[in-house]
Amino acid sequence: MKIVKELGEGGFGKAILVENKKGELYVVKIPKGEEGQEQARREANVLRHIKKHCNPYLVCVENIQFRNHKVRGIMIQYIPGTFELFSYLQNNHITPAMKMLIVKRLVEGLYALHSMGVVHRDIKPDNVLIDPETLNTRYIDYGSSCLKFNIQCQREPAGTIIYMSPELIYGDLTRVRKPWKMCRATDIWALGAMIMDVFFLDQSQMLMDSEFWLLPQKRGERADSRQRIIKTIAVSSPEWIRRRIFKDVVQCPVNEVFCDLVTYILQNDWEDRPSAKDILGYINGPMTMKFLRLYSIDDVPDDDYPKALEEVAHKYALEARISENTRIFPNFFGTGNRKTI
Secondary structure, three states, X not given: OEEEEEEEEEOOXXXXXXXXXXXXXXXXXXXXXXXXXXXXXXXXXXXXXXXXXXXXXXXXXXXXXXXXXXXXXXXXEOOOOOEEHHHHHHHXXXXXXXXXXXXHHHHHHXXXXXXXXXXXXXXXXXXXXXXXXOOOEEEOOOOOOEEOOOHHXXXXXXXXXXXXXXXXXXXXXXXXXXXXXXXXXXXXHHHHHHHHHHHHHHHHHHHHHOOOOOOOOOOOOOOOXXXXXXXXXXXXXXXXXXXXXXXXXXXXXXXXXXXXXXXXXXXXXHHHOOOHHHHHHHHHHHHHHHHHHOOOOOOOOHXXXXXHHHHHHHHOOOOOEOXXXXXXXXOOOOOOOOOEO
């Protein structure tokens, strides 16, 4: 193997890009320290399990090297031409049709993971790769992930604070009658918070400026607007979320469709949250139907909604227009009163 370049380094190890004799490229993750080893062992177990059912929504392992019972390196697929989702959202003009398709891909990927008996436990845009040409997404970084039969792992809190569910933020870990269901529910919350990034990242400051927050910043605290929004949602009911946080943006028909999905997912009680399968059914049915009607497409058979969404997203990604009387907020796209979807 020839080292091409170093991709990045963190507290638990580093990642390098390597090339074999056939010219094929792979990413090798090299753990560092005891905590890095613990994460690497956990990720290796999950990746071996995923490899049996590998699909386009996940990054799959090619090889795992051990030495003296320690993980020396984890070789995984290299996906050229992809970007971290958060970077992509920040640096590109993304129309609502594109957002719909991205969210559908994210839910399909999480449904695939949960169907395999895996919970990710650190879902966030930084742990998703996106292909800007096809809008296909892949979940990466399984260092915090758990398999269904690992009960101890399921009881350990994990994740990134902005995307943590209320039961993790506020320590409500006593109800462990259904630990696997609770772990899946924390993934669902993180998915909802990430979907908020996809839909409203370009409007988060507008949301912050227009609302009274239950959790004001403490002296010296430097939380960004996204973190304050999510923390407020964590102690709020869906009705309150819609009435207060989204009271301005829902005046736009496209945003109203998005808000319906977010409030459906972000249920305060983990036992009330829908499963990834339920969310996918909602997107493929009622949500896509409402969205397509904004394009005056209302004669689609129920089972053809997903296909119709794909066609609309790609065909009208930049140029499709909705009716002249539809209001888009000035900062919705960061480009004034733009009407493209």
